[in-house]
Amino acid sequence: MYGRNRTNDKKRLNSYEDLPLVLDVADIQRIMGISRASAYELVHTPGFPAFRRGRLIKVSKIAFFEWMAKGSETVPRSDK
Numbered sequence: 001m002y003g004r005n006r007t008n009d010k011k012r013l014n015s016y017e018d019l020p021l022v023l024d025v026a027d028i029q030r031i032m033g034i035s036r037a038s039a040y041e042l043v044h045t046p047g048f049p050a051f052r053r054g055r056l057i058k059v060s061k062i063a064f065f066e067w068m069a070k071g072s073e074t075v076p077r078s079d080k
Contacts, residue, residue: 016065023059031064 013019013030020027029039040057043050049063 016061019061021061023061023064025057028059028064 025039043057049067050057050059
């Protein structure tokens with residue numbers, strides 16, 4: 001990834017305050033403990049509060065946690 005220190009990508013998050021105001025897909029992946037492919041699938045789910053900044057996908061930290069708090073009946077379920 002450009003502009004990121006890859007060693008920090010694995011850093012354990014200890015609190016809400018540790019997160020940036022605007023999250024990216026890697027942040028969503030770390031927070032939720034899901035694969036990169038699952039994180040991209042999630043951010044493309046209807047109702048998920050993602051927006052594009054150029055070619056990058058971003059999510060407001062506040063909107064993400066509000067989305068999580070209200071529940072996510074729109075998250076695709078695996079049939080595996």
